[in-house]
Amino acid sequence: MLDIKRIRTEPELVRRGLDAKKTQVDLDEILRLDARVREILGIVEAKKAESNKGSKEIPQRMKAGEDISALKAQLAELSKEIKELDQEHKEVETDLAERLRWLPNLPHESVPIGGEADNVVTRSWGEPKPAAPWRKPHFEIGETLGLLDFASASKLSGSGFAVFTGWGARLERALIQYFLDHNREKFGFLEVSTPYLVKRETMYGTGQIPKLEEDMYRTEPDDLFLIPTAEVSITNLFAGDQLAHETLPLYRMGYSPCFRREAGTYGKETRGLVRVHQFDKVEVVKVVAPETSYDELESLVGIAESLLQSLELPYRILTLASGDLSFAAAKCYDLEVWAPSEERWLEVSSCSNFEDFQSRRMNLRWRNEDNKLVHPHTLNGSALALPRIVVAILDNYQTESGTVRVPEVLKPYLGGLEEFTPEGKGA
RNA sequence: GGAGAGAUGUCCGAGUGGUUGAAGGAGCACGCCUGGAAAGCGUGUGUACAGCAAUGUACCGAGGGUUCGAAUCCCUCUCUCUCCGCCA
Numbered sequence: 372m373l374d375i376k377r378i379r380t381e382p383e384l385v386r387r388g389l390d391a392k393k394t395q396v397d398l399d400e401i402l403r404l405d406a407r408v409r410e411i412l413g414i415v416e417a418k419k420a421e422s423n424k425g426s427k428e429i430p431q432r433m434k435a436g437e438d439i440s441a442l443k444a445q446l447a448e449l450s451k452e453i454k455e456l457d458q459e460h461k462e463v464e465t466d467l468a469e470r471l472r473w474l475p476n477l478p479h480e481s482v483p484i485g486g487e488a489d490n491v492v493t494r495s496w497g498e499p500k501p502a503a504p505w506r507k508p509h510f511e512i513g514e515t516l517g518l519l520d521f522a523s524a525s526k527l528s529g530s531g532f533a534v535f536t537g538w539g540a541r542l543e544r545a546l547i548q549y550f551l552d553h554n555r556e557k558f559g560f561l562e563v564s565t566p567y568l569v570k571r572e573t574m575y576g577t578g579q580i581p582k583l584e585e586d587m588y589r590t591e592p593d594d595l596f597l598i599p600t601a602e603v604s605i606t607n608l609f610a611g612d613q614l615a616h617e618t619l620p621l622y623r624m625g626y627s628p629c630f631r632r633e634a635g636t637y638g639k640e641t642r643g644l645v646r647v648h649q650f651d652k653v654e655v656v657k658v659v660a661p662e663t664s665y666d667e668l669e670s671l672v673g674i675a676e677s678l679l680q681s682l683e684l685p686y687r688i689l690t691l692a693s694g695d696l697s698f699a700a701a702k703c704y705d706l707e708v709w710a711p712s713e714e715r716w717l718e719v720s721s722c723s724n725f726e727d728f729q730s731r732r733m734n735l736r737w738r739n740e741d742n743k744l745v746h747p748h749t750l751n752g753s754a755l756a757l758p759r760i761v762v763a764i765l766d767n768y769q770t771e772s773g774t775v776r777v778p779e780v781l782k783p784y785l786g787g788l789e790e791f792t793p794e795g796k797g798a
Numbered sequence: 799g800g801a802g803a804g805a806u807g808u809c810c811g812a813g814u815g816g817u818u819g820a821a822g823g824a825g826c827a828c829g830c831c832u833g834g835a836a837a838g839c840g841u842g843u844g845u846a847c848a849g850c851a852a853u854g855u856a857c858c859g860a861g862g863g864u865u866c867g868a869a870u871c872c873c874u875c876u877c878u879c880u881c882c883g884c885c886a
Contacts, residue, residue, distance in 0.1 A: 412848060416855045426867040430816050446866040
């Protein structure tokens with residue numbers, strides 16, 4: 372949610388921001404509605420003041436034994452006028468509010484303007500492994516080694532799902548466990564385990580609704596939504612709160628499966644783990660003082676980086692251009708790992724600063740040093756998304772002899788296993 | 799699924815038609831007291847919107863209604879809790 376006062380006082384700045392985000396909006400209509408709301412408000416408030424004053428006189432005059440029927444009739448008339456004005460006020464305000472719900476967050480000044488092609492590679496780590504004829508794509512080697520079973524997945528659920536078997540299933544579990552342990556031990560995040568089904572307003576709070584409603588799975592009779600990321604439930608943990616000054620910064624993380632309809636991506640990447648309707652992810656969330664949020668964003672990226680480095684997976688970091696930013700984000704870094712068999716980069720983490728956009732929607736507030744209630748900034752990042760990490764491991768740790776070595780840091784979580792091999796099927 | 803209870807300020811909690819933005823308490827802030835602290839005492843302590851301001855308006859789960867006037871009465875909805883049933 373954008374601050375209507377900001378739209379009012381800096382309309383050109385807002386207009387530029389919305390343009391940069393490639394959003395078509397009739398900002399003039401919004402400004403017109405806003406002016407109208409305030410106009411009506413002025414009139415109706417004056418009438419209410421008059422009405423309140425008259426009502427207060429009644430008990431006094433009654434005590435004095437005066438005839439109050441004329442006054443009552445007059446106030447009844449006034450009350451009717453107020454009701455009509457209130458109605459009109461509500462209609463205009465509802466119209467305005469609905470339009471505001473659809474406005475995305477504005478990009479931060481440090482964000483490059485443009486579309487996907489204008490994303491900037493900010494830095495990279497590690498040496499991408501070269502392509503080689505013996506390298507097999509992850510879905511192939513994964514099935515050969517008995518880690519993945521896509522045929523069964525489509526039997527159960529159709530396309531866009533995966534079954535992990537044997538060491539594959541254990542690898543998933545190991546990664547979840549490792550990520551959570553790492554984030555807690557090295558960065559002090561508090562682990563939470565939250566519902567995967569949430570209410571409509573919860574989805575609204577973090578900005579998935581209304582714009583992305585079509586991408587969400589919804590349960591029909593109850594109007595509950597399957598979360599597309601743990602961000603939704605973890606960030607909304609604080610919805611409506613008034614946080615005391617000393618509570619910030621707040622660091623939370625959680626594992627959850629993530630459900631995405633991926634509407635409109637038919638035909639793209641239907642094979643393998645890269646784009647699936649259900650996947651696992653460990654998400655980290657921060658609620659911080661506004662003036663610290665950009666430093667917090669950098670350190671948030673550092674968490675995802677430290678995980679990738681510990682897994683020894685070469686990656687690069689993109690600063691997303693304005694048009695590639697999600698609805699709620701003001702700035703976002705994507706972390707991509709190199710998949711040598713496919714010779715391309717895979718997004719495994721997305722770290723965003725939402726500034727006060729989500730706070731506003733959730734009505735989350737915090738007492739600043741001046742004891743004033745302000746909207747704190749919220750951030751989140753994947754640390755990390757699982758299936759693509761599995762892809763990256765199957766790719767990067769593949770050997771010429773057709774096995775896949777186990778990354779050093781994961782060995783303790785896999786009973787000391789050194790290698791996934793065809794013989795080791797089923798563990 | 800059946801039966802019942804409830805939703806008030808940061809928190810607890812009073813309040814059943816008229817200066818109630820809302821008693822009381824806790825917490826917090828400041829002051830007094832103290833060698834220092836605790837206790838004690840005193841004072842203060844909501845948010846949002848409109849307005850340069852004075853000020854005004856709204857808000858006691860949400861939305862409607864009755865009334866000159868609603869936290870208080872009526873209706874609808876949401877959520878929470880208890881008991882019964884069912885169940886991992």
